[in-house]
Amino acid sequence: MMGEEFQASKPIYMQIVDRIVQQIIRGELLPEEKLPSVREMAIQTGVNPNTIQRTYSELERMEVVETKRGQGTFITEDEQMIKQLKVNMQIGIIEVFVKNMKELGFSDKEMVTGLETYFERKRGEDDD
Amino acid sequence: MMGEEFQASKPIYMQIVDRIVQQIIRGELLPEEKLPSVREMAIQTGVNPNTIQRTYSELERMEVVETKRGQGTFITEDEQMIKQLKVNMQIGIIEVFVKNMKELGFSDKEMVTGLETYFERKRGEDDD
DNA sequence: ATTAGTGTATTAGTTAGATAGTACACTAAT
DNA sequence: ATTAGTGTACTATCTAACTAATACACTAAT
The missing domain is CATH 1.10.287 (Helix Hairpins)
Structure with missing residues (x-):
């Protein structure tokens, strides 16, 4: 039902990073928009919350999202x-x-x- | 001395496959030419002989080399x-x-x- | 038959990624 | 203060892939 197909050749957390980056670049995710919570996204993608956290950490390292502790993770407002x-x-x-x-x-x-x-x-x- | 740099993101045996395929395509390795033996190639590249065997197995699966048991591995004669x-x-x-x-x-x-x-x-x- | 050179098979060790469970910390609303 | 929702941290385990070590099997030459 939920578990989409991931390639075995690349870490799942990076494949999700790629997907989100693409959505941002294509304008499907807008600046300041809130991403699903770690736990919610884990359910949506059918992976472990820990894997999503890695995804969000990597996105933050790339400075394309900002995390507000206790509130959520948001696309950067820096267009x-x-x-x-x-x-x-x-x-x-x-x-x-x-x-x-x-x-x-x-x-x-x-x-x-x-x-x-x-x-x-x-x-x-x-x-x- | 021998150990060249391999990327961590891709199996070593596949990186060697890529290298050999490139050499064949560029004409640096010619049809019917003999490749170094598994052990010799292992020394040259600084990896385990088993890793080279995987390389040669994959190349054979791709039908770009032919192995003659007891004699060696050769580039296909099929130009x-x-x-x-x-x-x-x-x-x-x-x-x-x-x-x-x-x-x-x-x-x-x-x-x-x-x-x-x-x-x-x-x-x-x-x-x- | 022996030897040297070759590919092949089998088993074991190492590592990175994914998962699981639990606990902690911050924020906002009540 | 309590609660619910959020990100974060930590430890442990599992698994698959890669790598490594060793032994086996075939070929040609002597």
């Missing part, structure tokens, strides 16, 4: 921080991509054309 | 397989990239322009 977060995440993803492609021997230009070709082929397919 | 391997690896990397960027709310076009911008900025920097 500039969120904007910067999106940029940093984007750069991180690009750097991994470039590194991986480079290891296969692709040049910068080939990476761009490779990506474009991928999109073209995807649009040309029947379904999905 | 078409290697060509396909490069394509598959490339698609895999692109798919991860696209998935990650999509999760941040980027469109297909924004991914391409984002990548191009990244390269332009990189070329405009002082060093590295």
